[in-house]
């Protein structure tokens with residue numbers, strides 16, 4: 310089994326998981342932004358969305374309603390751009406209707422995740438970013454187990470400045486230590502609101518919690534990402550425009566890119 314996964318993923322140079330202790334902290338947005346920064350830097354990138362009950366990657370990349378093509382060699386992931394530099398796989402592409410819900414027990418979820426690793430033709434990629442569900446559930450335990458023989462580079466942990474999200478992240482850090490998944494660092498999302506008029510950053514909640522927690526656990530603090538309402542607008546306005554002319558172009562002009570590009574450089578430095 311492990312051999313099949315290792316063989317199927319052998320063209321991928323780096324595997325990075327994105328985790329969060331709590332839902333809604335922006336884990337999928339962070340996975341998407343990391344992918345966009347890496348593509349912008351000239352890399353070939355894949356996103357695997359293993360959030361089986363709440364897949365958000367297809368919507369975020371404007372790919373809702375797209376279908377996965379079944380080739381003789383396996384599932385062809387959905388490409389988000391004409392140049393085929395960003396591809397993704399999600400349960401969302403396999404559901405008849407995007408509002409269908411997946412109510413599966415652990416074994417069925419594990420089988421699906423394994424199939425994503427063995428049956429998707431990922432080909433040659435510089436990076437595979439794996440977006441996970443919130444918390445530490447069956448999906449996390451199985452992905453850590455399935456990837457054991459391919460030595461993933463590690464996990465990026467996403468939190469927000471609120472104390473409750475930080476407490477949940479502690480559990481996530483402990484989980485990584487338990488399954489021996491290296492921790493690449495912590496990102497504090499929704500950290501302050503940048504005024505669209507003067508670019509002054511106002512901290513709506515206490516700030517610095519993510520950094521303090523990273524210090525306490527001896528892991529790197531990768532940086533802060535501000536709240537930027539244009540992120541939601543960017544995603545909502547995605548239509549048939551190509552990724553380069555739509556999402557990537559708008560993204561690199563936004564405040565988020567300014568903050569995130571530095572974070573993405575730190576992640577690259579950690580894995581290369």
Ligand SMILES: Nc1ncnc2c1ncn2[C@@H]1O[C@H](COP(=O)(O)OP(=O)(O)OP(=O)(O)O)[C@@H](O)[C@H]1O
Nearest residue numbers: 332333334335336337338443499535536537540541
């Ligand atoms: N920095 C940000 N600025 C503005 N909006 C943001 C930011 N980060 C995330 N959001 C918005 O917050 C919402 C939740 O984000 P997202 O879906 O990425 O969270 P999540 O942690 O993956 O959630 P879950 O795993 O529970 O589905 C989305 O509408 C997203 O657009």
Ligand code: SF4
Nearest residue numbers: 504505506507508509
């Ligand atoms: S931060 Fe400055 S420009 Fe923005 S709303 Fe406040 S006072 Fe106005």
